[in-house]
Amino acid sequence: xxxxxxxxxxxxxGGQWVASASGRTxxxxxxxxxxxVLGEFQTSTPDDALSAVDAAQNALPGWSQTPAPARAAFxxxxxxxxxxxxxxxxxxxxxxxxxxxxxxxxxxxRAMNIIEYSAGEGRRMFGYTTPSELPNTMAYTMRxxxxxxxxxxxxxxxxxxxxxxxxxxxxxxxTLVFKPASATPLSAVKLMQVFHDAGLPPGVLxxxxxxxxSVGNALVESPGVKAxxxxxxxxxxxxxxxxxxxxxxxxxxxxxGKNAVILLADAxxxxxxxxxxxxxxxxTGQRCTATSRLIVEDSAYDxxxxxxxxxxxxxxxxxxxxxxxxxxxxxxxxxxxxxxEYIGVGAEEGATLAYGGHAVTxxxxxxxxxxxxTIFTDVQxxxxxxxxxxxxxxxxxxxxSGLEEAIEIAxxxxxxxxxxxxxxxxxxxxxxxxxxESGMVHVxxxxxxxxxxxxxxGLKESGVGQREQGTEAFDFxxxxxxxxxxxxxxxxxxxxxx
Ligand code: NDP
Numbered sequence: 376x377x378x379x380x381x382x383x384x385x386x387x388x389g390g391q392w393v394a395s396a397s398g399r400t401x402x403x404x405x406x407x408x409x410x411x412v413l414g415e416f417q418t419s420t421p422d423d424a425l426s427a428v429d430a431a432q433n434a435l436p437g438w439s440q441t442p443a444p445a446r447a448a449f450x451x452x453x454x455x456x457x458x459x460x461x462x463x464x465x466x467x468x469x470x471x472x473x474x475x476x477x478x479x480x481x482x483x484x485r486a487m488n489i490i491e492y493s494a495g496e497g498r499r500m501f502g503y504t505t506p507s508e509l510p511n512t513m514a515y516t517m518r519x520x521x522x523x524x525x526x527x528x529x530x531x532x533x534x535x536x537x538x539x540x541x542x543x544x545x546x547x548x549x550t551l552v553f554k555p556a557s558a559t560p561l562s563a564v565k566l567m568q569v570f571h572d573a574g575l576p577p578g579v580l581x582x583x584x585x586x587x588x589s590v591g592n593a594l595v596e597s598p599g600v601k602a603x604x605x606x607x608x609x610x611x612x613x614x615x616x617x618x619x620x621x622x623x624x625x626x627x628x629x630x631x632g633k634n635a636v637i638l639l640a641d642a643x644x645x646x647x648x649x650x651x652x653x654x655x656x657x658x659t660g661q662r663c664t665a666t667s668r669l670i671v672e673d674s675a676y677d678x679x680x681x682x683x684x685x686x687x688x689x690x691x692x693x694x695x696x697x698x699x700x701x702x703x704x705x706x707x708x709x710x711x712x713x714x715x716e717y718i719g720v721g722a723e724e725g726a727t728l729a730y731g732g733h734a735v736t737x738x739x740x741x742x743x744x745x746x747x748x749t750i751f752t753d754v755q756x757x758x759x760x761x762x763x764x765x766x767x768x769x770x771x772x773x774x775x776s777g778l779e780e781a782i783e784i785a786x787x788x789x790x791x792x793x794x795x796x797x798x799x800x801x802x803x804x805x806x807x808x809x810x811x812e813s814g815m816v817h818v819x820x821x822x823x824x825x826x827x828x829x830x831x832x833g834l835k836e837s838g839v840g841q842r843e844q845g846t847e848a849f850d851f852x853x854x855x856x857x858x859x860x861x862x863x864x865x866x867x868x869x870x871x872x873x
Contacts, residue, residue: 380564381414382413383400384415384417384560384564384584385417386423386427386583387580387581388426388578388581388582389433389434389581390571390578395418395419396420396422396423397418397419397420397423399418400415401415401416401418402414402415403471403559403561405473406471406472406473406703406704406706406743407473407695407704407743408694408743409742409743409744410742414560416557416584417583417585418586420585420589420590421589423583423585424552424554424583424594425593425597425599427552428552428594428599429599430581431552431578432550433578435520435522435523435549438520438550438579439520439549441548443496443498443546444497444498446545446548447498448497449545449573449574449575450491450494450497450545450546450573453569453570453573454487454490456572456573457487457490457569458487461480463565464562465482465483466696468534468559468562469696470696471533471558471561472530472559472562472706473659473661473695473703473705473743473744474658474661474695475658475698475703476698477698478657478658482535483534485539485827486566489535489542489827489844490538493543493546493848496546496849500518500546500849502515509861510863511861511862511864512860512861512862513858513859514858514860515857515858516855516858517855517856517858518854518855519548519856520547520852520854521547521601521854522549522550522602523549523550523551523552523599523600524544524550524551524552524600524601524602524852525554525591525594525595525597525604526540526541526544526551526552526553527591527595527603527607527615528540528554528556528606528607529556529607529608530558530559530706530707531661531706533555533559534562534565534566537555537563539827540604540843541566541570543848543849543852544852546849547849547852549852550578550579550580551579551581552583553580554585554590554591554594555582555584556607557584557586558706558707560584563582563584564584567582587611592618595615595618595624596618598622600624601624602626602851603619603625604626604627605626605628605629606628606629606663607630609631609764609789609837612629612630613630613836615628616839616840625851627842627851628840629832629838630833630838630839631663631764632663632664632665632764632790632792632793632833633667633763633764633789633790633792634664634665634666634790634793634795634813634822635668635785635794636666636670636794636795636796636821636822637775637778637782637785637794637795638671638672638675638796639672639778639781639797639798639803640672640674640675641798641800642675642679642797642819643799644682646797646819647679648682648683649821650795650797650820651666651683651770651821652686652690653821655667655748655768656687656701656702657823659702659703659706659768660767660769661767663792663837664793664822664823664825665766665822666821666822666823667764667765667769668771668772668785670772670774670775670781670784670785671774671775672777672781673774676774680729680752683750684729687731687748688730690748692735692740692745693739694739694743702745704743705744705745705767706744707744708744711734711746713765713766713767714766714767714768715734717759717760717765717767718732720759721751721754721760721769721771724758724759725753725755726758726760726771727751728749729750729752729772730747730748730750731747731748731749732749734746734747735747746767746768748768749768751770752772754772754773755773756773758771778796778803778807782810782811785811785812786810786811790837791812791813791814791833791834791835791836791837792813792833792837792838793813793814793815793816793822794813794815794822795816795817795818795820795821795822796817796819798819804818804819812834813833813834813837814831814833814834814837814842815831815832815833825844827845828844829845830844830845830848831843
């Protein structure tokens with residue numbers, strides 16, 4: 376294995392690990408042990424970003440003209456390397472982002488799935504043929520790469536989200552500049568190393584670390600970048616979409632969520648409780664698809680809430696590297712501060728703190744950003760904790776008289792990413808499917824996750840631009856060209872039909 380890189384970790388531009396022209400680096404620490412520095416990373420500048428764009432442009436003719444099945448061979452090699460390194464990379468995710476090791480392994484598996492799925496597309500990459508309205512004319516469509524694509528990603532899935540952008544973008548023949556979140560550059564370096572070791576030609580995938588406001592923005596503004604795939608907060612995504620649109624770039628933004636579970640009185644208790652606890656508190660609530668609202672049919676409210684609090688009280692809190700831990704630390708001081716602030720807001724707004732609500736302290740907990748799983752009841756739809764994305768282990772609970780009121784509450788937010796209903800009643804399940812405002816809809820399953828061969832994304836302020844994953848990903852990362860061929864033997868025949 377080529378290691379190629381060690382702290383201070385470098386950018387990867389044009390096939391080489393290179394330092395930023397700034398000469399500056401920044402440290403990244405383990406959220407379970409604040410004093411453990413995982414490494415130093417480049418504080419890159421807009422000029423570094425532009426040199427990565429240049430490298431990607433130089434690599435574009437060669438990569439875009441490589442047949443798609445041959446491009447797929449690189450992805451299959453990357454898949455095998457990632458499989459070999461899965462345990463090491465999962466540990467890196469846990470040490471850098473904080474999530475429990477089982478979730479980190481699941482994340483690496485998800486990345487492997489999307490690489491495998493995208494590599495398979497190398498032998499499809501379909502266009503279509505259709506009869507022309509003219510005689511002696513053939514009409515068909517084909518795909519071409521977009522050009523240089525900027526990939527801008529958040530910290531909460533530091534391997535899977537980059538992979539589900541990079542793999543489909545590569546198979547479609549684009550060359551890339553990847554700007555990971557500043558909080559999780561080590562995972563990004565390890566993913567870059569996988570593609571480097573798979574033999575990807577120099578400049579096809581470039582990695583650059585550093586602040587989004589300067590490095591990310593330079594990519595958004597660069598005329599050399601033709602498309603932008605962004606995942607992150609609604610606030611930053613809105614700015615990127617606006618700036619991209621002004622420059623007529625193709626942009627997709629996957630953004631925040633405030634995902635609701637509707638729990639109807641006839642629901643299966645085991646299924647519902649398992650899904651709600653996992654959805655709300657798994658990965659410490661730091662998933663875009665995490666369950667942050669629970670809307671309970673009031674006739675079964677007490678029965679369900681007693682059980683939910685009982686199960687929540689059994690969750691084990693600790694370092695994510697311990698396989699018996701359910702709730703690990705929040706990812707950073709900033710995350711910790713935000714979550715604690717929202718817990719304060721909930722209390723001030725008059726919601727009832729039914730469980731948790733405190734930082735976990737003492738002994739090893741003082742070393743990390745630990746917060747108890749927290750449940751607010753008596754939440755009203757207008758409250759900030761009911762409307763804003765908290766992005767931590769905080770569940771807000773509402774009562775509803777029945778399905779109609781529950782759907783009204785579920786839809787009464789600016790977000791629309793994922794949602795779920797628990798019921799045994801098929802009629803009510805379909806009523807929910809047809810009216811709930813979210814891009815991903817679950818029945819008797821948690822709000823989480825998704826399979827890579829199905830589209831992933833949200834409505835309203837949760838998503839704009841084409842969906843990720845599924846065949847939609849290949850649509851985003853390619854231009855569709857329409858071809859008309861007049862194969863008549865003689866001129867003039869065509870004109871009389873126009
Ligand atoms: P941010 O929006 O803060 O950052 C996302 C990325 O954008 C980072 O790489 C960041 O860099 C970069 N960035 C910041 N400012 C700019 C700018 N002006 N121009 C270009 N790039 C910029 O999100 P977080 O990293 O905090 O991630 C959490 C958010 O992501 C949550 O809202 C969550 O819901 C959402 N998310 C959505 C998903 C979905 O599929 N819908 C999936 C996962 C998360 P830097 O780190 O240097 O600031």
